[in-house]
Amino acid sequence: MATTVIPFGPQHPVLPEPIHLTLKVEDEIVKEAIPALGYVHRGLEKLCEIRDFHQMINVCERVCGICSMIHGTCYSETIEELMGIEVTDRAKLLRVIWSELHRSHSHLLWLGLFADAFGFEALFMQFWKIRERIMDINEATTGSRVIVSVNVIGGVRTDLSPEQIRWILSEIDIVEKEVKAIQNTLMNEYTVKARTVGIGVMTKEQAWELGAAGPTLRGSGVAQDMRQLGYGGYSFLDFEPVVETSGDSWARGMVRFREVLQSIDLVRQAIAKLPEGELAVKFKGNPPEGEAYHRVEQPRGECVYYIRGNGTKNLERLRIRTPTFANIPPLLAMLPECELADVPVIVLSIDPCISCTER
Amino acid sequence: MQGKVIDVTVDNVVGEVMNMKNDGQRLVTFSTYQEGDKIGILYHFDKNLETTHLRLLADMDKPIPSVSGVYFAALLVENEIRDQWNVEFDGLVLDFNRTLLLDPEVTQVPLVSNVKIEPKK
Numbered sequence: 001m002a003t004t005v006i007p008f009g010p011q012h013p014v015l016p017e018p019i020h021l022t023l024k025v026e027d028e029i030v031k032e033a034i035p036a037l038g039y040v041h042r043g044l045e046k047l048c049e050i051r052d053f054h055q056m057i058n059v060c061e062r063v064c065g066i067c068s069m070i071h072g073t074c075y076s077e078t079i080e081e082l083m084g085i086e087v088t089d090r091a092k093l094l095r096v097i098w099s100e101l102h103r104s105h106s107h108l109l110w111l112g113l114f115a116d117a118f119g120f121e122a123l124f125m126q127f128w129k130i131r132e133r134i135m136d137i138n139e140a141t142t143g144s145r146v147i148v149s150v151n152v153i154g155g156v157r158t159d160l161s162p163e164q165i166r167w168i169l170s171e172i173d174i175v176e177k178e179v180k181a182i183q184n185t186l187m188n189e190y191t192v193k194a195r196t197v198g199i200g201v202m203t204k205e206q207a208w209e210l211g212a213a214g215p216t217l218r219g220s221g222v223a224q225d226m227r228q229l230g231y232g233g234y235s236f237l238d239f240e241p242v243v244e245t246s247g248d249s250w251a252r253g254m255v256r257f258r259e260v261l262q263s264i265d266l267v268r269q270a271i272a273k274l275p276e277g278e279l280a281v282k283f284k285g286n287p288p289e290g291e292a293y294h295r296v297e298q299p300r301g302e303c304v305y306y307i308r309g310n311g312t313k314n315l316e317r318l319r320i321r322t323p324t325f326a327n328i329p330p331l332l333a334m335l336p337e338c339e340l341a342d343v344p345v346i347v348l349s350i351d352p353c354i355s356c357t358e359r
Numbered sequence: 360m361q362g363k364v365i366d367v368t369v370d371n372v373v374g375e376v377m378n379m380k381n382d383g384q385r386l387v388t389f390s391t392y393q394e395g396d397k398i399g400i401l402y403h404f405d406k407n408l409e410t411t412h413l414r415l416l417a418d419m420d421k422p423i424p425s426v427s428g429v430y431f432a433a434l435l436v437e438n439e440i441r442d443q444w445n446v447e448f449d450g451l452v453l454d455f456n457r458t459l460l461l462d463p464e465v466t467q468v469p470l471v472s473n474v475k476i477e478p479k480k
Contacts, residue, residue: 034453038460043469045443081361211386211432229408291360293390293403293410304403306390321388321436329432358460 001026006340010039010354014117014344017354021347025340033335035328041358048318053079053287056315057151063320064356065146066109067298069095069102071320072151074296077232078305079153082288090277091155092233096270097168098138098148099232100263104175105134106299107256107263110351111186114253117348118195123185130178133171140164155280165271172264179260186257196250200334200346203247210333213326214301215259216350219252221245226297237269249349256299256351287313298323300351322356362403362410369417369424372402376413376426379404384411386430391440393419393471398446402426419471422447435459443470 004025010018018039024032047059060075061068073095080087112127135145142148142158150158160168186192202212207220217224218241225241227234242258244251288309295304301323308317327350334346367375379386384404392399394416400423402413417423425448427434437448438459445457445468457476466475 036459038458038462041460046469208385209380209430209432211388211430224408226408291392293360293362293401293412295387295410302387304388304390306401306403308392317390317392319390319392321390325435326388326432328435333431 003031008343008347012344014113015347015352016113017352019347019352019354019357021335021343023335023340023343028340030335030338030340030343033332035332037354037358039358040355044359045318045320048315050314052313053309053315054153056318057153058149060320061147061149061151063322063359064353066106066353067102067300067303067356068147069098069150070296070298070303072149073099073232074294074303074305075307076151076153077296078292078294078307079288079309081294082290082292082307082309083153083283083285085154085281085283087155087232088277088279088281089233089236089275091279091281093236093270093274094156094158094160094233094279095151096233096237097160097267097274098142098150100266100270101134101137102148103299104260104263105131105138106351107260108134108179110256110299110348111253111260114345114348115192117344118192120189120191123182123192126178126182130175133175137168137171141168152280154283155278157279159279160274165274169268169271172267176261176264179257183257187254193250195342195345196253196349197246197248199249199342200338200349201246201248202330202334204245206333207247207330210330211326212301212330213323214298214351215242215252215255216301216323216327216330218243219255220247226295226302229295231294231296233270236273237266239266249345252349252351259299286311288315300324300353300356301326320359322353322359324350324353324357327352328357360412362412364401364412364414367402367413367415369415369421372413372415373424373426373429376402376429379411379413380429382406386432389433389436389440391444391470393444396420398423398444400440417446419444419446422449424448425450425452427452444468445471445476 008021010020020036022034061072108131112124115123204221289311304321306319387403390401
């Protein structure tokens with residue numbers, strides 16, 4: 001059988017992220033996939049050498065728009081760990097509220113794109129319509145729809161008023177109702193299942209060995225979620241990781257779908273437990289010195305920050321390992337022996353964020 | 360830093376990584392930093408949310424044994440280190456030869472000052 005080499009991406013009609021895959025195909029069956037990155041590489045890690053460690057929050061938030069809040073939180077918590085700063089419980093829970101709003105709008109965005117990838121335009125529009133309510137909450141509470149910029153070293157810069165909290169609760173009630181109304185379509189509709197069930201299967205053992213993260217890991221039956229570490233305000237909240245066991249594209253989609261409902265529950269819990277207190281603690285002393293390693297759970301999975309400070313206002317080293325970076329080796333294992341027509345669905349099933357991957 | 364740190368050398372790093380794999384540890388990623396003319400590499404592992412780090416301090420101008428034969432997922436981060444620090448890895452299962460993130464015509468190594476390299480042909 002002759003082998004055909006097909007370039008997939010970096011610009012592709014169903015792929016919003018500029019990843020390039022060189023696919024070696026025999027009779028429309030993919031035999032090998034080789035990735036190429038670097039189309040949006042910005043050298044953000046290098047910026048820590050010339051930007052003040054306070055300014056780096058804004059840089060880290062721009063690693064990725066969709067999970068900007070969680071990048072900002074992870075960076076801030078790593079610096080706080082280095083400097084021994086104890087953030088107030090109110091600030092911790094406010095971070096959780098915006099983080100979970102980010103997770104739910106990221107998953108709703110992805111669910112829409114996923115529906116688009118297998119040609120279900122009505123479902124795509126439904127998910128994006130629901131997502132708008134979350135974006136409106138972000139805009140009303142922070143002034144920005146995507147990059148909310150609420151983190152500072154030592155806490156947050158923005159508070160929620162009682163009126164805003166009541167409004168958020170009523171909005172997320174509507175989001176929950178509207179998401180549940182689509183649940184049956186996503187879980188049981190024939191066309192959805194035909195394009196996703198049994199497509200891009202990755203076993204539990206493969207997922208673990210290949211270092212998969214987030215819904216890609218949990219979709220293969222591994223109950224691991226960095227929020228279990230209890231970082232920030234998560235230590236005050238009750239939740240169990242969302243797990244599916246079939247390891248296919250459908251399972252990864254269902255993990256994200258159920259996590260939207262979980263995020264709504266976590267926002268409610270965080271609001272119910274929101275205490276009075278300062279938004280940010282003042283701190284004195286030298287800039288960060290030493291090294292710290294911190295992990296958080298982003299919508300796409302485990303995000304790792306490693307920071308080395310040398311006692312000056314500029315960090316010596318900032319290393320960011322984003323979840324998509326971890327999910328590329330599993331993707332390379334999922335693609336061989338799949339049909340060419342299933343490649344967009346499988347690639348989208350890891351929720352690729354190349355902006356994060358390349359930084 | 361949270362988690363246990365174990366020092367390794369270029370001679371035993373592959374064996375130690377193999378031990379981690381046999382122990383059921385998940386390779387999370389590597390982090391790198393510069394210390395004088397040496398490169399520090401931290402191999403981060405996770406098991407049941409517990410973190411273990413292997414710390415390797417190696418010469419920047421000598422090849423470092425690749426662990427991609429033990430953990431396939433290491434190929435991506437080793438290629439990234441190759442791009443950003445101009446450090447070579449011996450036995451890398453898929454070697455992008457400094458073009459994973461950088462264009463072939465790039466001559467300045469991003470994270471190492473004053474190191475120029477020939478453009479790729």
